Amino acid sequence: MAMFVSAVACAVAAGLSPLLLRPILQRSGVLDVPNARSSHAKPKLRGMGIATSIGMLIGTILAPTYLPLWLVVGVSVGMAILGFVDDVRSLSARVRFVLQFVFGLLFGAASAVAFDIPWWTVPLVAALFAAFVNMANFMDGANGISSLFGAVAGTAFAVIGIATDREWLSVAGALIGIAFLLFLPWNVLGAGMFLGDCGSYLLGSSVATTSIAAIASGVPWPTALAPMAVYATDTSSTIVARLIRGERWWEAHRQHVYQRLIDSGSSHLSVALLLALFVAFASTGGMLALIDLPGATAIAAGAVIAVCAAYMLVSRRVISLRRKVST
Numbered sequence: 001m002a003m004f005v006s007a008v009a010c011a012v013a014a015g016l017s018p019l020l021l022r023p024i025l026q027r028s029g030v031l032d033v034p035n036a037r038s039s040h041a042k043p044k045l046r047g048m049g050i051a052t053s054i055g056m057l058i059g060t061i062l063a064p065t066y067l068p069l070w071l072v073v074g075v076s077v078g079m080a081i082l083g084f085v086d087d088v089r090s091l092s093a094r095v096r097f098v099l100q101f102v103f104g105l106l107f108g109a110a111s112a113v114a115f116d117i118p119w120w121t122v123p124l125v126a127a128l129f130a131a132f133v134n135m136a137n138f139m140d141g142a143n144g145i146s147s148l149f150g151a152v153a154g155t156a157f158a159v160i161g162i163a164t165d166r167e168w169l170s171v172a173g174a175l176i177g178i179a180f181l182l183f184l185p186w187n188v189l190g191a192g193m194f195l196g197d198c199g200s201y202l203l204g205s206s207v208a209t210t211s212i213a214a215i216a217s218g219v220p221w222p223t224a225l226a227p228m229a230v231y232a233t234d235t236s237s238t239i240v241a242r243l244i245r246g247e248r249w250w251e252a253h254r255q256h257v258y259q260r261l262i263d264s265g266s267s268h269l270s271v272a273l274l275l276a277l278f279v280a281f282a283s284t285g286g287m288l289a290l291i292d293l294p295g296a297t298a299i300a301a302g303a304v305i306a307v308c309a310a311y312m313l314v315s316r317r318v319i320s321l322r323r324k325v326s327t
Contacts, residue, residue, distance in 0.1 A: 003171060006063035010175050014055025015182035018193060021051055047087040048186065049199025052150075053080040055179040056206070063175075066168035067114055068213045073175070075107045076206040079133065083201030093250055097130060100201075104129030107209055115216035129208045132228055135235040136204030137197060141259055144188045144272035146195055146203050150180025152276045153207050153227035156283035157214070163290055164219055172210050176203075188269060222300035226286025230278045233308040234258060257315045264322040278311040 025047050053076070060073040082099055085091065091099075104126030112119050140146045154177025161170030180203065186193050195203070207228060214224035234257045242249045254263060261271045285303030289296050 003063060003167075003174075006059045006171065007174055007178055009062050010055045010059030010178045011182055012055075013058045014052050014179040017051040017054050018048055018183070018186045021048065022193065046194040046196030047084055047198050048183065048193045049080055049195040049197070049202050050084055051186075052179045052183050052195065052199055053077050053202050055182065056175045056202075059171075059175040059179070063171050064167070066171065068168045068217065069172050071107065071110050071114060072172050072206060072209040072213060075103055075110075075209050076202050079103055079205035080198050080202035083196065083198035086201075087196040087198050097134075100130040100133050101126050103205070107212070111213060111216050115213070117216045125212055128212065129205065132208040132232070133201055133204035135228075135231050136207070137200040138235050138238075138256065139231050139258065139275075140195065140200040140203070141254075141256070142262060142271050143268040144184055145258065145268070145275060146199060147180045147184035147187055148272045148276035149231070149279060150203050150207075151177045151184075152279045152283065154178070154180065156227045156280070156287075157210050160214065160219060160223055160287065160290075163287070166214070166217060166219070169210070169214055169217075169219070172206075172213075176206050176210065220286075220289035220297055220300065222289045222297055222304055223286040226283045226300075226304045227279060229282045229286075229304050229308050230275060230311050233311060234275075237312065257312065260319050261315055264319045265325075266318065266322065274315070275311075278307060278314075281310075282307040 022045065025045055056073055057077055060069055063069060079100070082096075082103070086096060105122060107129060108122035108125030109119075111117060111125060112122055136146070136149075139149070154173045154175070157173025158170045158177060159173070161167065161173055183195065183199070187195070211224045211228060215221050238256050239249045242253070242255065247253075254260070258271050258275060261274070262268060266274075282304050285307050286300050288303055289300035293299075
């Protein structure tokens with residue numbers, strides 16, 4: 001019953017709080033001004049990730065008390081606050097990364113205590129955490145993309161929690177999925193509001209911390225990391241290509257695979273749905289490691305890699321076909 005109340009409260013808070021926050025953000029002038037990587041031409045209201053974080057926080061307060069859940073949500077809400085400051089004041093890239101890494105260190109140290117993992121893993125946890133927070137931020141450039149990714153990744157974690165008898169993981173996944181899905185209408189319909197860095201930081205940190213905590217609690221690593229795999233593939237392949245061309249990888253651009261899909265003529269929502277579909281496939285492939293069979297971990301890892309390769313191939317094929325049609 002408590003978990004049901006938690007989920008409903010999360011849904012109500014995440015779904016309705018934009019009504020209260022919109023006039024406040026409008027008066028404060030928190031706008032997303034288009035830059036080199038933007039997919040919109042006019043300034044839009046941003047910072048609505050605060051509504052999503054409110055939903056997750058209220059859901060956590062009303063859920064049964066689980067230490068891993070509070071670690072996930074506590075760090076994620078902290079990152080959302082950092083993202084909101086960035087939405088309002090535009091922090092430098094160096095300051096953002098340092099603070100992200102510090103949050104990662106704090107989460108790694110807390111995980112070492114909570115799950116009794118080796119302390120030498122703390123810097124690795126911090127690096128993975130900061131990396132995926134930035135990946136989620138880089139990938140938040142199409143209407144609906146973060147909401148759908150959060151919904152699919154959250155659902156995957158909820159299913160993994162049920163399959164592995166980890167109730168905290170099911171609750172964490174449900175709250176992530178519900179909170180981000182409930183923002184979708186505000187983003188893709190007439191209101192046209194953005195989650196902003198607040199929302200992308202919340203998304204990246206909540207998915208990263210849930211994955212890391214799941215591994216620390218004994219979930220096979222391909223299963224726990226699979227929801228992040230497609231985003232990681234798109235981002236890392238783009239960064240490598242830019243490095244090869246001698247470009248500054250951290251500067252704003254429109255060279256991500258999903259951005260090139262949009263630029264080739266695909267709609268925002270179709271690209272967001274395509275990504276969500278492949279995230280679902282990758283997450284399903286990662287769950288093969290839960291099967292009690294010899295080599296299940298290797299099979300699951302291979303399945304996730306295959307899905308990521310398929311995402312790249314399908315996307316490039318769609319881009320090529322659209323360009324041929326347009327010419």
